[in-house]
Amino acid sequence: MKPTRFLNSLTLLLAGNARALNPIPLSPQTPHNASDALLRSFVSFSIELWSFPDFAGNLSAPNTFSYDLLRNIGEIRGDNPIIRIGGNTMDFTIFDPNQREALKGNYTLNITRDYPFSISMGPSFFESYQTWDNFSFIHGFNLESNDTKGYHTLVETVPLMCKALKGNRLAYWQIGNEPDLFKTFFDRRPAWWDEEQFAREWLSKTRLIKELVRNSCPEVIENGKYMFYAPAFAAGPGNTLNISKAFDGGLAEDDNIAFIDMHNYISGSTVPGVTLANTLMNHTSTVHSVNKHLNQSAHLSYLGIPYILGEANSLYGQGASGLSNSFGAALWGVDFNLYCAATGIRRVHMHQGTNYRYASWQPVQRANVTKGTKAPYYGNIAVANVLGDISRNNTRISNIDLASDHETAYAVYVDGKLARIALLQLSQYNYTSNTTNQPATRPNSTFIFQVPQDSGVKKIFVQRLMANGSDAISGITFDGYSYNYELDEGKPVLQNNITRGESILVGEDGLFDIDLPWSSGAVLHIN
Ligand SMILES: *[C@@H]1O[C@H](CO)[C@@H](O)[C@H](O)[C@H]1NC(C)=O
Ligand SMILES: *[C@@H]1O[C@H](CO)[C@@H](O)[C@H](O)[C@H]1NC(C)=O
Ligand SMILES: *[C@@H]1O[C@H](CO)[C@@H](O)[C@H](O)[C@H]1NC(C)=O
Ligand SMILES: *[C@@H]1O[C@H](CO)[C@@H](O)[C@H](O)[C@H]1NC(C)=O
Ligand SMILES: *[C@@H]1O[C@H](CO)[C@@H](O)[C@H](O)[C@H]1NC(C)=O
Ligand SMILES: *[C@@H]1O[C@H](CO)[C@@H](O)[C@H](O)[C@H]1NC(C)=O
Ligand SMILES: *[C@@H]1O[C@H](CO)[C@@H](O)[C@H](O)[C@H]1NC(C)=O
Ligand SMILES: *[C@@H]1O[C@H](CO)[C@@H](O)[C@H](O)[C@H]1NC(C)=O
Ligand SMILES: *[C@@H]1O[C@H](CO)[C@@H](O)[C@H](O)[C@H]1NC(C)=O
Ligand SMILES: *[C@@H]1O[C@H](CO)[C@@H](O)[C@H](O)[C@H]1NC(C)=O
Ligand SMILES: *[C@@H]1O[C@H](CO)[C@@H](O)[C@H](O)[C@H]1NC(C)=O
Ligand SMILES: *[C@@H]1O[C@H](CO)[C@@H](O)[C@H](O)[C@H]1NC(C)=O
Secondary structure (H helix, E strand, O other): OOOEEOOOHHHHHHOOOHHHHOOEEOOOEOOOOOOOOOOOOOEEEEEEHHHHHHHHEOOOOEOHHHHHHHHHHHHHHOOOOEEEEEOHHHHHEEEOOOOOOOEEEEOOOOOOOOOOOEEEEOHHHHHHHHOOOOOEEEEEEOOOOOOHHHHHHHHHHHHHHHHHOOHHHEEEEEEOOOHHHOOOOOOOOOOOOOHHHHHHHHHHHHHHHHHHHHHHOHHHHHOOOOOEEEEEEOOOOOOOOOHHHHHHOOOOOOOOEEEEEEEEEEEEOOOOOOOHHHHHOOHHHHHHHHHHHHHHHHHOHHHOOOEEEEEEEEEEOOOOOOOOOOHHHHHHHHHHHHHHHHHOOOOEEEEEOOOOOOOOEEOOOEOOEOOEEOHHHHHHHHHHHHHOOOOOOOEEEEEEOOOOOOEEEEEEEEOOEEEEEEEEEOOOOOOOOOOOOOOOOOOEEEEEEEOOOOOOOOEEEEEEEEOOOOOOOOOOEEOOEEOOHHHHOOOOEEOOOOOOOOEEEOOOOOEEEEEEEOOEEEEEEEO
């Protein structure tokens, strides 16, 4: 396609675009406010333990669709996502050595249909860890069950995990999901169970696991891989434990915490007033949500342990239809992940589960949910493309402050030089409904940038994250590619009816501009 010459500032000014007076300055070299070099596997995933056999399959029936989707990200980024298996159901699970099925559970349907509250696990569960080549995992152990059954579950499953995750399949360790909600969510701990009690219990159980590891897979300890994601606090509503006090209580005293792990959701799926436009497609709301972690991370910096989000997604309660499963939520996912990356959150695990409304994909066919790639996945793909190959420790990212709820920009630097820009236009544009004051044609926002005249930046290639509107749940593409299951089981397939291959020439004055339709994103590659 023919490159579009940038409109000159005067034309834009005459067209009423105030930005023309005030182009967004771009630093051609890494600015001071950029992140540290990004860590490997920045975009990672978390899968609900109960749903893991659906996502991964087993040795006789591996789930190759999930594998293809995960590999797409690995191929773009130079390293595969790390897969954490956990969530609420890890603390509801008891081991039964005689059970033939991987998992069996009893639901409490008046509370949720999404997962059972009581689960038994058989040895075949561990087959699911062996279906995807070249992936590494974190298995979530049960901290909550503090009785003999809980004790036996640890004693019997540690050796099985050692065997299933031999070699490079083991990433890190974890015990306990959101223990800061144990007192408020189903009375799972007495009132006297405070941060120090939690820390003592966590230490005693991780010491027990270490003894079991010494017997079953001592090489893990020898190779320095007996390291945890902890404390996995929800830090949301109902939280009764303070993370600083947990560390004051001795949580890190065995020096076995690799990452301070906290969870994050922007809000809840049934919280009154939560909307796509105001809650998710709102940069300010994302900034507020992540900034809580930045404050916490600053308080804990004396520990010298990197801070990550080991479980995150849009709305807790497994998401809401019409919000978390829409293209608007995919755009939110891009903004959320890039803002995290730019501000020092070292890794984000996007949480998944069968039938979950916020899931990036549905791994199996179910009565009410079609097996397939869902809108949020396109956000994961976009983030991977923005970050590029991060396996060489030479990529940094900076948030460009546009002082707007609805427009955001990020600049990526590779080996100190400007390499890519990510842009999001987050104004809601519905295409299925035309309820109120929505313009007849989809409006654009013009972003005008300026690099220094001597920067050598001459030409820019564009990839777009696109759909018919923020309410689209299908027909989504990144750079003209679809990853839909129906096409090639999740492998990328080029769509011939989507515009791609755009390029922009940079003016002599260092100015260039790009139009983004409302509710869309773009990645600009600097040549
Ligand atoms: C393996 O997965 C297949 C397909 O879901 C299922 O029919 C089979 O029972 C599973 N095997 C075990 C041991 O769970
Ligand atoms: C759900 O049902 C159980 C009994 O089946 C009952 O004990 C419990 O109170 C109910 N919970 C809610 C939230 O309705
Ligand atoms: C589920 O309920 C059945 C019937 O009450 C019981 O036998 C079984 O042990 C329960 N399973 C779990 C995992 O709680
Ligand atoms: C958990 O079990 C241990 C060992 O039996 C006990 O000392 C501790 O008090 C228990 N914790 C709670 C909260 O009951
Ligand atoms: C965006 O979120 C912020 C912070 O939660 C809120 O103050 C603001 O009103 C929201 N903007 C819109 C347009 O809803
Ligand atoms: C599917 O949806 C229908 C209608 O909402 C509901 O009655 C049914 O229970 C759902 N099935 C499952 C398996 O969730
Ligand atoms: C990147 O950094 C990690 C951890 O600091 C190190 O293990 C790895 O070898 C580095 N990779 C390269 C290509 O320098
Ligand atoms: C970071 O620095 C760049 C270059 O100086 C600037 O354009 C950008 O707005 C800054 N970001 C923030 C969040 O202040
Ligand atoms: C878009 O659709 C949502 C959900 O139907 C509705 O709440 C919202 O008002 C619509 N927005 C516009 C601008 O029409
Ligand atoms: C949506 O409503 C606006 C305002 O009533 C109207 O101008 C526009 O033509 C409608 N758009 C569509 C696609 O129907
Ligand atoms: C938005 O930009 C595209 C591409 O530059 C252009 O074709 C379209 O007419 C613009 N739409 C509006 C409403 O300005
Ligand atoms: C492109 O073509 C596909 C397959 O025919 C169709 O499903 C999709 O809606 C089209 N997209 C657009 C934006 O026209």
